Amino acid sequence: MGQRSRATTIADVAAHAGVSQASVSRVLNGRASVDPEIVQRVQASIAELGYRPSPTARSLVNGRNNTVAMVVPDLENPLFQGILKGLSLAAARDGYRVLVADTAENVDDEEAIALEARLRCDALVLCAPRMPEAELRALVEAVAPVVVVNRLLPGVEVPVVGVDYVRGIRDLVDHLHALGHRRIAYVGGPPTSASNAERRRGLAEALTARPDVRIDELPAGSRLEDGYAASGAVLDAHRDGCTAVIAFNDLVALGLMTRLHELGVEVPRDLSIAGFDDVPMAGFATPSLTSMSVPRGEIGAQTWLRLHALIEGGPVEHSVLHRPRLEARDSTAAIGVRA
Amino acid sequence: MGQRSRATTIADVAAHAGVSQASVSRVLNGRASVDPEIVQRVQASIAELGYRPSPTARSLVNGRNNTVAMVVPDLENPLFQGILKGLSLAAARDGYRVLVADTAENVDDEEAIALEARLRCDALVLCAPRMPEAELRALVEAVAPVVVVNRLLPGVEVPVVGVDYVRGIRDLVDHLHALGHRRIAYVGGPPTSASNAERRRGLAEALTARPDVRIDELPAGSRLEDGYAASGAVLDAHRDGCTAVIAFNDLVALGLMTRLHELGVEVPRDLSIAGFDDVPMAGFATPSLTSMSVPRGEIGAQTWLRLHALIEGGPVEHSVLHRPRLEARDSTAAIGVRA
DNA sequence: TTGCTTTGGGAAACCGCTTTCTTGTCGCTA
DNA sequence: TAGCGACAAGAAAGCGGTTTCCCAAAGCAA
Numbered sequence: 099m100g101q102r103s104r105a106t107t108i109a110d111v112a113a114h115a116g117v118s119q120a121s122v123s124r125v126l127n128g129r130a131s132v133d134p135e136i137v138q139r140v141q142a143s144i145a146e147l148g149y150r151p152s153p154t155a156r157s158l159v160n161g162r163n164n165t166v167a168m169v170v171p172d173l174e175n176p177l178f179q180g181i182l183k184g185l186s187l188a189a190a191r192d193g194y195r196v197l198v199a200d201t202a203e204n205v206d207d208e209e210a211i212a213l214e215a216r217l218r219c220d221a222l223v224l225c226a227p228r229m230p231e232a233e234l235r236a237l238v239e240a241v242a243p244v245v246v247v248n249r250l251l252p253g254v255e256v257p258v259v260g261v262d263y264v265r266g267i268r269d270l271v272d273h274l275h276a277l278g279h280r281r282i283a284y285v286g287g288p289p290t291s292a293s294n295a296e297r298r299r300g301l302a303e304a305l306t307a308r309p310d311v312r313i314d315e316l317p318a319g320s321r322l323e324d325g326y327a328a329s330g331a332v333l334d335a336h337r338d339g340c341t342a343v344i345a346f347n348d349l350v351a352l353g354l355m356t357r358l359h360e361l362g363v364e365v366p367r368d369l370s371i372a373g374f375d376d377v378p379m380a381g382f383a384t385p386s387l388t389s390m391s392v393p394r395g396e397i398g399a400q401t402w403l404r405l406h407a408l409i410e411g412g413p414v415e416h417s418v419l420h421r422p423r424l425e426a427r428d429s430t431a432a433i434g435v436r437a
Numbered sequence: 438m439g440q441r442s443r444a445t446t447i448a449d450v451a452a453h454a455g456v457s458q459a460s461v462s463r464v465l466n467g468r469a470s471v472d473p474e475i476v477q478r479v480q481a482s483i484a485e486l487g488y489r490p491s492p493t494a495r496s497l498v499n500g501r502n503n504t505v506a507m508v509v510p511d512l513e514n515p516l517f518q519g520i521l522k523g524l525s526l527a528a529a530r531d532g533y534r535v536l537v538a539d540t541a542e543n544v545d546d547e548e549a550i551a552l553e554a555r556l557r558c559d560a561l562v563l564c565a566p567r568m569p570e571a572e573l574r575a576l577v578e579a580v581a582p583v584v585v586v587n588r589l590l591p592g593v594e595v596p597v598v599g600v601d602y603v604r605g606i607r608d609l610v611d612h613l614h615a616l617g618h619r620r621i622a623y624v625g626g627p628p629t630s631a632s633n634a635e636r637r638r639g640l641a642e643a644l645t646a647r648p649d650v651r652i653d654e655l656p657a658g659s660r661l662e663d664g665y666a667a668s669g670a671v672l673d674a675h676r677d678g679c680t681a682v683i684a685f686n687d688l689v690a691l692g693l694m695t696r697l698h699e700l701g702v703e704v705p706r707d708l709s710i711a712g713f714d715d716v717p718m719a720g721f722a723t724p725s726l727t728s729m730s731v732p733r734g735e736i737g738a739q740t741w742l743r744l745h746a747l748i749e750g751g752p753v754e755h756s757v758l759h760r761p762r763l764e765a766r767d768s769t770a771a772i773g774v775r776a
Numbered sequence: 777t778t779g780c781t782t783t784g785g786g787a788a789a790c791c792g793c794t795t796t797c798t799t800g801t802c803g804c805t806a
Numbered sequence: 807t808a809g810c811g812a813c814a815a816g817a818a819a820g821c822g823g824t825t826t827c828c829c830a831a832a833g834c835a836a
Contacts, residue, residue, distance in 0.1 A: 457815065463815090475815085500821080
């Protein structure tokens, strides 16, 4: 690419070394047995001319890029960042690069962006796609090889890597239950979020397993502001008997705690609060926030593993859901005297 | 790319429409005057066959990719994430995609990664490169067109987009000075960080401008843990007369505040604390954290502006340093009774 | 020595486009 | 009616590699 003045090509090298292009190519790719003397000459010429093969030309003939694209709804989401980092590092080890495509939460653009990205890459990672399930099924069909992250897609021949939110939430409810809590408020995430739906399924399962628990659902969102704004509803629930809160994620939990602190509600004495994701800040909140830890980088690495296998046509490792790990900290405590 | 079974090519379209490849290409690119009837036929064939031109083949002949790479020391750094997001959205508007290359803070790999990335792209963004200045100068020469972010490079023909840390720190010192603080502790960042050096220059300038101020430098780092761990040194400085702290960034400030809270030091009554970067959490800390706000997305957008101009060979907008905006919050207050 | 199989390496085809070059057709003027 | 210029569209030449195909030389057995 680019406007460097006439980069040296394989033809230049061939001429300089007095051999054919084919031989240079063979040397370059370590093909067949080439006369050691020719290898020498070619390598010398390459070094002298500072020759670097054009990846584009190679792509054209090889039909592959050594590039994959990650399509993501919002690059600023810490979860996706961690996944991107893990993916990009793992891919780099295999000589692949990662292209990012931010759909800016624009559901209608998702498909077009994915298709376009696929044209430039050997494979795709669809990160938490927002589109309706039917469309998604058609899309993954069209853009294979592809790995879907953080969105379940039952009965489809596509590896899915994600978080077992159902299990995570159940574990979290168990934790609170063990602390004596029976009335729990769930401060929910964006209504369109698939992972929010998973969390709610977890709540439903937990209810079935523990009939003595009651859960109040309060709508909120996914950001600090949303948690902050949900404080009113939470306090209502509290007055109504809730002793613990599960927030959609840590940001919501932190925002909520901030507001509760302002209002003089003491956590965990008056109210236990738990988040999800275990963002770095969770351990540094006051009080430190109980959360479910999600291995972000690991998810990225696992994603690459599957994508790579798919690209190489090797055996496809199957889907995997990472079970979040409970990080019990100070924001949840045994139920005690109520304010 | 990819293993789809023999994608349709321009030749297929030409055959199907009964015209030459050249005509199809002309239709595709809106070139010259083509018989409207042929345009019709070609477009019909394209639609019917579901033809999409190969970006790779186009790249080969056009000598460009419509892709740029962003080389970054650590994708998990919130600052770089914001820049990446801004860059990628702005570039997308012009039909460009962004490739990410994480050097994992590995200084020795930076050059190789940058050169390799440049081979696949039309241009490069070097984000806070860690390498020594001499090498960097040689590198930017080699990989042009390039824009450097968050690292000053005086006297070089390369656009630099960044943050005016010097000015930001001076403004912050002014803020504290206005509140009556004269003894300030600076909890510094990583020794190799160029932006840390800039901040220190800001401190030096502030001292010159305000001879009545004294600043104690304490080494720390860039993360929550580093701030947490720096509490001992900060308390020493406090006992020694410091009434305010400027932290390398918000994470350090937040980590420090967490520890101080644990130790019963009250902010801002006993000690004023200010951070830098204005991460989302800053406004939600307890007390809310005074910080210098940096327009992350805007930096990304500005970077694209320059890169695009460079690629197109248009007039190069020159370097720009964004002056951080003071977000005065509750963690800094007028000097008062000391604990 | 002859004849056959290896084997190394060059010529050329090809990947899927864009663009130049060339040809053929049409319309116009003399 | 012949002749010239415009112009639309096809043929073909790249872009920079890889790979097939083929030939010449070498190695070996008979």
